[in-house]
Amino acid sequence: MYAIEAGILAAAAHLKRDVKKTHWDKADFALELATTHGLPDVSDLVRALNTGRKATAYGDEDMPEDELGDPEDLAAAIDEFIEAVAVLLAGKK
Amino acid sequence: MKSAQRSAVLDRWRSVQWPTRRAADWARRLDKDRNVLAVVAIGSAARGCARSSSDVDLIVVCKDAKVGRKAVVAPLEVDVRWVDAEKLDASAALGDDVIAWGIAFGAPLYDPEDIWADLVARWRGRLPLPSPEVCTQRAERARRYASDLLESGDDEAASEQVLTMLTHQARLVLCERGVFPASRPELVEQLEGVGAFDLAKLLAGALEGTIAPRDALRSAESLTRKNRPQ
Numbered sequence: 001m002y003a004i005e006a007g008i009l010a011a012a013a014h015l016k017r018d019v020k021k022t023h024w025d026k027a028d029f030a031l032e033l034a035t036t037h038g039l040p041d042v043s044d045l046v047r048a049l050n051t052g053r054k055a056t057a058y059g060d061e062d063m064p065e066d067e068l069g070d071p072e073d074l075a076a077a078i079d080e081f082i083e084a085v086a087v088l089l090a091g092k093k
Numbered sequence: 094m095k096s097a098q099r100s101a102v103l104d105r106w107r108s109v110q111w112p113t114r115r116a117a118d119w120a121r122r123l124d125k126d127r128n129v130l131a132v133v134a135i136g137s138a139a140r141g142c143a144r145s146s147s148d149v150d151l152i153v154v155c156k157d158a159k160v161g162r163k164a165v166v167a168p169l170e171v172d173v174r175w176v177d178a179e180k181l182d183a184s185a186a187l188g189d190d191v192i193a194w195g196i197a198f199g200a201p202l203y204d205p206e207d208i209w210a211d212l213v214a215r216w217r218g219r220l221p222l223p224s225p226e227v228c229t230q231r232a233e234r235a236r237r238y239a240s241d242l243l244e245s246g247d248d249e250a251a252s253e254q255v256l257t258m259l260t261h262q263a264r265l266v267l268c269e270r271g272v273f274p275a276s277r278p279e280l281v282e283q284l285e286g287v288g289a290f291d292l293a294k295l296l297a298g299a300l301e302g303t304i305a306p307r308d309a310l311r312s313a314e315s316l317t318r319k320n321r322p323q
Contacts, residue, residue, distance in 0.1 A: 002242065002250035021249065022146045024113070024169035047169050057235060057257045059227070060174060060191040 001049035003078055004042055007085040008033070014089050023050045039084045045077060105200045109134045110143040112170040119168055123153060124203045128161050130154045130178050132203040135191065137276040139200040144278070144300070148172050152195045154181065154208055181212050188221035196220055197273055222268045232261035239310055251306040252299070259296045259313060266292060291316055 008026045011033055012019040019029045027046040034041035048067035055063045068074055111117035123129050136150035137143040148170040155161040158175035167173045174191050176184065184192040196216045201209045239254035256277075263280040267273070270287045274280060278300060284293035295312050298304030304312075 002247055005250070006247060020146070022112075022148075022170070024148070027169050050169065054172065057231065057254075058190070059231065061172070 001046065001053055004030075004046055004049065004081055007082050008042075008046075011037075011039070011085050011088055033088075037088060039088065040077070040081050042077070042081045045074075045081075105134075106202055108139075108141060109149065109200065109202070110138040110141060110147070112138070112143075112145075112147060112149055113168065115168050116149055116171045119171060120149075120151060120202070123165075124205075126161070126165065128155050128157060128164075129203070130156060130206060131201065131209040133195050133199040133201045133209055135195045135199045136172075137278050140198060140276045140279065142276060142278040150174070150191075151202075152176060152191060152199065154178050178208055181208075182215070185212070185216045185220065188224060190223050193220045193223070193273075198275060220273065222271070222273060223264055225265055225268050228261045228265035228268060232258050232265065235261065236310065236313070239306060243307055243310065248306055251310075252302070255306045255309045255313070256299045259292070259299050259309070262313065262317070263289075263292060263296055 005023070005026050008030050009019060012029055015037075017029070019025055023046065027043045027050075030039075030046055031041060031043040033039040034043070044067070048064045051061055051064045052068060055061045106117075106121075109117075111120075120132065123132050131152075131154035133139075133152040133154070134149065135152055137147050138149040143149075150172045152174050153161060154176055156178060158177045162175045165173075176192065181192065185196060193216075195209075196213050197220060199209075204210055235254045235258035239251045239258060242248075242251035242254060260277055260280065263284055264274040266289045267280070267283055267287065272283055272287060275283060281293045281297045281300070284290070284296065291312075295304070295309060295316070299306075299309050
């Protein structure tokens, strides 16, 4: 989750956009990155990973295993997003 | 519902610190769902001491929690715990943190059949405290994550894990002294009340963002070593 959020904030800084530090503001901006800059939409993934973070930290929620899916697919989705942010930062998009 | 009751419920809705308008609008629509029997606000937002970055936590009591969880998607800033009405007493008896906290401090926002009010009447004053072993495990796990994140250079993420670690350490200290932990911002005052001033100061610094995560981690480790039985 923190890798994706760091990617979202890097894209925000590149686009000179001020995104608050809350998880939901980052998820909202991820959706905007998908709709206006063609990046993979990770907004739902941020939500699922944040639920997973809370499940691990506080144990008061169930781990959203269905939403997170297969760990290898999850890692690939994170990689794909980070790559797309790198392309955006390099000015190729 | 009598007008005095309606007015009390409206006051409670207003007293909750909703992080966004959409969060409040979303929660207000829950009473239209026939599966939903009660809605209770918990956490710092329900206690009027939330930070601007805090989400709002709700217990939603349902006829069938599985149906509620699948059918209704909450905004990210609303943290929902879906529970089956028929399992409430069993959860309280087992010391479920969220249910116990809700009974001790929660603000019922919708409870037309008095399901929550009756639960509170049955359990208030005899709730089990959170498990010290679980607090210790969670604090240790957050410490490891914070340490790894610091090593990777992500101080912002490390700060969140440091706060989680200190929260569990605070809960541990309070439970060991027979005090039921309130919401996170209130833990500082509770710690001071039991004489745990060093941890209170550290938690206050982490909450206010005035202490660097690396320094907080180092101080917390030193406190743990100092308090470990010889």
